Amino acid sequence: MWREIEPDQVQRVEVEGGSVVTYSFGEGDETILLLNGGPGLPCDYLRDSHSCLVDHGYRVVAFDQLGTGRSDRPTDPALWTITRYVGEVEAVRQALDLGPVHLVGQSWGGWLSVEYALTHPRALRTLVLENTAADIPHLVAELGRLREALGSETVAMMQRHEAEGTLDHPEYQAAITVLNYRHVCRLAEWPAPVRRSLGDWNMGPYETIQGPNEFTYTGNLKDWNRIPDMHRITVPTLITVGQHDELTPACAMRMKLALPDAELRVFPNSSHMPFFEEPAAFFPVLVDFLARRGGRSRAADLAGAA
Known part of the structure; x- marks a missing residue:
């Protein structure tokens, strides 16, 4: 079960555009590398929810992505691209000498994990995609369906404010609040780690890559779709999602359906954070997958990735 744990090691790593702060827990032979959502969020919520995996013999590594948390915070919007972030992940893996990793990506971190897996396939032992998607236009359609549940008048109000650029209006923000608590x-x-991450949100990367809020996509990834390429990701993959995600x-x-070796688990009482909403159901699934599909024999096969 999750709990907040002090890291055993905190280290800075140089990446394109500045340096990032990494947090390492445990000394296991196998490493779980966490890529949190946002973009623009410190890693607190994912780090503190998953560092408990040290109890199962893993080393767990998280880091504040560039522009967030204790990492450098440049303001150049040209840095906020998924390609640069892929390079950032690889710089962290190489600098910390992690070898092949169990890569866990949640939300935006899942998009980044998919892109990373396609770019550095030999760096992975397994892939875990938590509460994420690989086809943004399809996701936008799904978000439209969720918004419609608020009722036609509310949807019309939201569309008006989006057209007029008045997203800070109280009635628009009230609708977003309802959607956030539902989905x-x-x-x-x-939980406190969630509040800490949200309280230190850097909207520069978020608005550049995604858009103004969780239910409106206008950023540079609005047309991103890796479904046609995912057949090239051959490592064992676990996909987790909340019923209300x-x-x-x-x-x-x-x-x-796009992956050659994937398992999918849906958590019926959760939305976007089953590890907080249903921890007693979530963690046994994750631990079982890692134990069954990420054995040391695969590490030997992929030793050349180090």
Whole structure:
């Protein structure tokens, strides 16, 4: 079960555009590398929810992506591309000498994980895609369906504010709040690591890559779709999704059908954060997958990735 743990090691790594701060837990022979969502969020919520995997003998590594948390915060929007972030992940893996990793990507971190897996296939032992998607135009259609559940008048109001650029209006923000509590985290009180990450959100990367909020995509990845390429990701893959997730079970199913070796688990009482919303159900699934599909024999096969 998740709990907040102090890292055993904190280290800076130079990447394109500055340096990032990494957090390492445990000393296991196998490493789980975490890529958190956002973009623009510090890694607190994913780091603190998954560092408990040290209890199962893994080393767990997380880092504040460039522009977030304790990492450097440049303001050049040209840095906010998924290609640069792929290079950032590889710089961290190489600098910390991690070898082949169990790569866990959640939300935006899942998009980044898919792109990384296609670019550096030999760097992976397994892939875990949590609450994510690989086809943004399809996701936008799904988000439209979720918005429609608010009612036609509310949707019309949201569309008007989006057209006029008045997204800070209280009635628009009220609708976004309802959607967040339905489809981002369904807990009455959001956990402290989530609140810390959200309280230090850098909107520069977020707006450049995604858009103004979780339900409006206008950024440079609005047309991103890697479904046609995912057959090239051959490592064992676990896909997890909440029944009420903003990145819906339909998005998860598209990825499963595109991957040659994938398992999919849907958590019925969760939205975008099953590791907080249903930890007693979530963690046994994750630990079982890693134990069954990420054995040391695969590490030997991929030793050349180090």
